[in-house]
Amino acid sequence: MEKIENSRKVKLKVEDLTIIFGKHKEKALELLNKGVSKKEILEKTGCTVGINKASFEIYEGEFFVIMGLSGSGKSTLLRCLNRLNEPTSGKVYINNDNITEKNNKELLQVRRTEMSMVFQKFGLLPHHTVLSNAAFGLEIRGEDKVSREEKAQKTLDIVGLSGFEHQFPSQLSGGMQQRVGLARALANDPEVLLMDEAFSALDPLIKSEMQDQMLELQDTLQKTIVFITHDLDEAIKIGDRIAIMKDGVIEQIGTAEDILTNPASDYVKAFVEKVDRKTIITAKSLMFDKPFVVRFRKDGPEGALRKMRASALENLPVVDLHHKFMGFVTLNDIVQIAKKKATTVESIINSNVPSVYPDATVEEMLPLISESKSSIAVVDQNNKFLGLVTQLSLIIEATKFNEEEIIELKEIANNQ
Known part of the structure; x- marks a missing residue:
């Protein structure tokens, strides 16, 4: 994740941003830099620390x-x-330009x-039409009427207000008024x-x-x-x-x-x-990214059995030479073909099994473990195998859910 973020362009950058309200800001800032608490600064200077050394980047x-x-x-x-x-x-930077x-x-x-801003209370001009409100920022910027109304109309279309151009704010619902405010902000591009x-x-x-x-x-x-x-x-x-x-x-x-x-x-x-964690926690967080896998045309039944003993799993994912996911093999099936002196696991690969992308949520994965006895394979867009989400890892995560959800998962596990 860090590598991905670092490769993106930083649009806004904030460095040690502090804002203090009151008459004795310098004294308050001096105390803040010494580690004095917000409460003590208020008591000693009458100043309120609004922001305390905020630093971050926005991409x-x-x-x-x-x-x-x-x-x-x-x-x-x-x-x-x-x-x-x-x-x-x-300091505050936009595109590496220090606006402070x-x-x-x-x-x-x-x-x-x-920069444009959309306020909580809409900030619309009551005696201006919807179109005029949307074009107001462009008017302030000095654009001619034809140009600004054309741009404003485009943004009204974008926010779903086509046909309301000549209405006044009082004639609109709260949601529609907020859309006008959004259109006005977007009109400035x-x-x-x-x-x-x-x-x-x-x-x-x-x-x-x-x-x-x-x-x-x-x-x-x-x-x-x-x-x-x-x-x-x-x-x-x-x-x-x-x-x-x-x-x-x-x-x-x-x-x-x-x-x-x-x-x-x-x-x-x-x-x-x-x-509600189950709607947020994803396969990427829960998966084992280096599980044992059976390599097709390389691992035979004996090799697969050794990996099952080492992993303590009764089913393992199978991947081809390019590490693409093919399906699962189970312990019982491997034992059976081993008795027949088979040299490959090809005949017992079950390809009708679940797989998900890394952003699949626990909520999306729960029905999959209820329908299948296997773990869940995590793959990328090209079906390359990335990792494994086991039933156990889902149940452990379930301990952080509410009681009904825990009971549901335990029933699923008991039925496997």
């Missing part, structure tokens, strides 16, 4: 989610990225051309889209629909998106990576699966303990 085309409870600093951090909040110290050093005119240009709890004011059903549409749009547009939420389920659904914050500190950054399987602190562990 081009990444859907990066920053989440935490109210007061964690997530929105404050987002607003530092375009300097709506001025950092007390630290820019003057007001240069910063305005960045906001108009490289920004490289980076900042979204501050953009869906939190919506009803649950509309919120889910907006999340789905946002993911569909991202598949097409491939923008770099920084999304703020306090909803863990939302973060897991839409985020490529998630940053979890507490008291202005970033506790952990990683994929949902990284965070669930390796929480960096007790806070993160408590934060994610009620998440």
Whole structure:
């Protein structure tokens, strides 16, 4: 994973970003650098530490989610990225360009051309039509009416508001108003889209629909998106990576699966303990990536038996000379053909067995182990064998599920 990420272009980079609110920022910063706690700094200086030495990178085309409870600093951090909040110290780069050093005119240009923001409360102009609202950023940028309305219309079409161009915000539902705000942000064709709890004011059903549409749009547009939420389920659904914050500190950054399987602190562990793990944990996390395999045309029955004894498994995957998955062989079948002095396992390979890609979830794999007595092979797009998910590993993972799910898996295991 690290190699893949390092090969991607860094779009946003944050270095030791700190923001302090209050009159005595220099004194507060000095105390913070000495390791004094946020609470003590407030008591001694009257200043509040909003962000405490945040450092991270966001990759081009990444859907990066920053989440935490109210007061964690997530929105404050987002607003530092375009300097709506001025950092007390630290640096913010976009495309390796340090925007914390820019003057007001240069910063305005960045906001108009490289970054757009979608706010929680939509921020629509009530006396402007939907089309006029969507074109507003382009108007501020100085584009002529024909050009800006043409671009605005395209983004309205993208977000599913074709036909509502001449309506006013008050005539639209909350979800539709949020789509107007999104269209306005997209009309500027920004490289980076900042979204501050953009869906939190919506009803649950509309919120889910907006999340789905946002993911569909991202598949097409491939923008770099920084999304703020306090909803863990939302973060897991839409985020490529998630940053979890507490008291202005970033506790952990990683994929949902990284965070669930390796929480960096007790806070993160408590934060994610009620998440439905079976929809997130994947074959990649559970598989043995160097299991014993039977090599077709190389391993005969005796070789297969030796590997079964060593692995303590009663069925083993078979691969060809190019390491492509062919199926499984079982202990009973091998014993039978060994008695017949067979020299190859070809006749007993069961190819009608499950295999999955590395991103298959536990939820997707559970029905497979209930239908088959074999483990589950993990393969790539070319059917190359990558690893093995055993029934035991799924049951061990099941101990982290709820009671009904544990009973279900035990019944499956007992029936094998």
